[in-house]
Amino acid sequence: xxxxVDYGMGNLHSVYNSLSYLGFESRLFSAPEETRSFDxxxxxxxxxxxxxxxxxxxAGFVEALRDYAASGRPLxxxxxxxxxxxxxxxxxxxxxxxxxxxxxxxIMPASPDVQLPHVGWNSLDPTRTHPLFKGARPGVDYYFVHxxxxxxxxxxxxxxxxxxxxxxxTSSVARDNIVGFQFHPEKSQAAGLRLLENFCMWDGxx
Amino acid sequence: xxxxxxIPVLLLRxxxxxxxxxxxxxxxxxxxxxxxxxYNAQKADELAFIDIDASQEGRKAxxxxxxxxxxxxxxxxxxxxxxxxxxxxxxxxxSGADKVLINTSLYGRPELVAEGAQRFGTQCIVAGIxxxxxxxxxxxxxxxxxxxxxxxxxxxIRRLDTLGAGEFFINSIDRDGTMEGYDDDLLRTAxxxxxxxxxxxxxxxxxxxxxxxxxxxxxxAACASLFHFxxxxxxxxxxxxxxxxxxxxAC
Numbered sequence: 352x353x354x355x356v357d358y359g360m361g362n363l364h365s366v367y368n369s370l371s372y373l374g375f376e377s378r379l380f381s382a383p384e385e386t387r388s389f390d391x392x393x394x395x396x397x398x399x400x401x402x403x404x405x406x407x408x409x410a411g412f413v414e415a416l417r418d419y420a421a422s423g424r425p426l427x428x429x430x431x432x433x434x435x436x437x438x439x440x441x442x443x444x445x446x447x448x449x450x451x452x453x454x455x456x457x458i459m460p461a462s463p464d465v466q467l468p469h470v471g472w473n474s475l476d477p478t479r480t481h482p483l484f485k486g487a488r489p490g491v492d493y494y495f496v497h498x499x500x501x502x503x504x505x506x507x508x509x510x511x512x513x514x515x516x517x518x519x520x521t522s523s524v525a526r527d528n529i530v531g532f533q534f535h536p537e538k539s540q541a542a543g544l545r546l547l548e549n550f551c552m553w554d555g556x557x
Numbered sequence: 558x559x560x561x562x563x564i565p566v567l568l569l570r571x572x573x574x575x576x577x578x579x580x581x582x583x584x585x586x587x588x589x590x591x592x593x594x595x596y597n598a599q600k601a602d603e604l605a606f607i608d609i610d611a612s613q614e615g616r617k618a619x620x621x622x623x624x625x626x627x628x629x630x631x632x633x634x635x636x637x638x639x640x641x642x643x644x645x646x647x648x649x650x651x652s653g654a655d656k657v658l659i660n661t662s663l664y665g666r667p668e669l670v671a672e673g674a675q676r677f678g679t680q681c682i683v684a685g686i687x688x689x690x691x692x693x694x695x696x697x698x699x700x701x702x703x704x705x706x707x708x709x710x711x712x713x714i715r716r717l718d719t720l721g722a723g724e725f726f727i728n729s730i731d732r733d734g735t736m737e738g739y740d741d742d743l744l745r746t747a748x749x750x751x752x753x754x755x756x757x758x759x760x761x762x763x764x765x766x767x768x769x770x771x772x773x774x775x776x777x778a779a780c781a782s783l784f785h786f787x788x789x790x791x792x793x794x795x796x797x798x799x800x801x802x803x804x805x806x807a808c
Contacts, residue, residue, distance in 0.1 A: 368629075470724070492807050538632055538655065543631060
């Protein structure tokens with residue numbers, strides 16, 4: 352059973368819909384003590400870093416998610432959910448994150464041809480192979496919508512990069528059993544569903 | 558590199574999909590959920606559902622349609638029609654919309670853009686502007702082309718840009734349903750007024766029309782008749798554009 356963390360940040364149903372379409376059973380849950388009962392956990396989310404962390408804190412999810420991450424079972428963060436895996440966010444003020452994959456989330460660097468938010472279809476450049484990208488076609492596009500991006504402390508935790516105008520940013524992070532996507536696999540048609548399917552069958556080892 | 562988008566538009570009235578000409582003479586074009594399913598199979602870049610029916614039954618049909626489409630269309634969905642408040646925006650997002658298109662209420666209450674952007678992010682607020690070329694200038698219309706507005710195109714775009722509109726959906730009433738091509742001058746004007754993405758709508762009749770709009774600076778080309786009334790689809794549109802050197806989604 353796959354657990355989708357419901358902490359009051361954005362439309363979680365699209366993640367749920369895509370998993371049911373793929374034939375995987377999942378459930379939205381909002382009680383942190385349930386976290387450990389799932390084989391796999393997805394942390395979605397749309398919105399601002401600080402209010403999301405506040406929601407996780409209030410609900411008691413911070414420790415629950417850290418413990419779950421340490422259990423070795425697969426954890427996937429999507430968009431804001433990926434950002435929350437970091438150590439520190441700046442949206443709108445400096446806020447401590449879950450600190451599961453060390454790094455910082457900051458506003459994307461501006462350049463003349465870059466308008467924020469970065470919205471639309473864009474491709475990924477992998478830095479290495481990963482079980483979640485098994486069978487993924489190279490060069491295909493995924494759907495992005497964000498203004499902030501993740502810079503990992505350790506270079507090896509950056510799994511893919513994406514180019515927007517002159518800016519190259521980290522578009523997926525991965526370390527051991529944890530993965531984070533900046534783009535929305537649940538909104539990226541067949542290409543995105545492929546990654547979700549891989550996640551649903553992944554045992555967390557690399 | 559960020560890609561240019563092709564957005565099929567599904568106009569809804571009473572739960573059915575329709576298409577008109579110059580915002581009148583609507584005819585039935587089928588079941589919107591079936592159409593959405595087909596566009597999903599053809600890997601459209603995004604879908605826009607616009608409800609032109611203000612009745613209560615029409616609203617309910619809109620929510621049902623969006624909910625049904627969101628269950629099997631794994632792409633961004635833009636939904637509009639009769640949006641008047643932050644609560645309307647929330648309801649549409651909850652039913653499965655990723656972005657909400659607002660048009661008429663932005664004349665009386667432009668600050669709805671700021672309220673929506675603050676609550677849900679600028680990326681999910683799309684400002685719709687319906688335009689007709691009259692007496693040597695652009696006349697803006699509200700209420701599906703039924704009511705004229707006094708503000709100029711430039712002032713309206715700049716105002717909504719400042720308030721935080723994420724994108725602009727520019728629809729030419731003159732070209733709507735004619736399949737004679739977008740109003741390229743209108744689009745050029747819109748592109749020069751804001752750095753936010755411009756979605757072109759109204760008049761696309763062939764793939765070259767899409768290319769024209771995208772080459773002059775529009776970020777996305779929306780169309781209805783092109784796909785409703787011919788042997789055309791987003792897959793063929795993308796391959797045409799790709800051959801022209803326009804960056805489009807690879808899938």
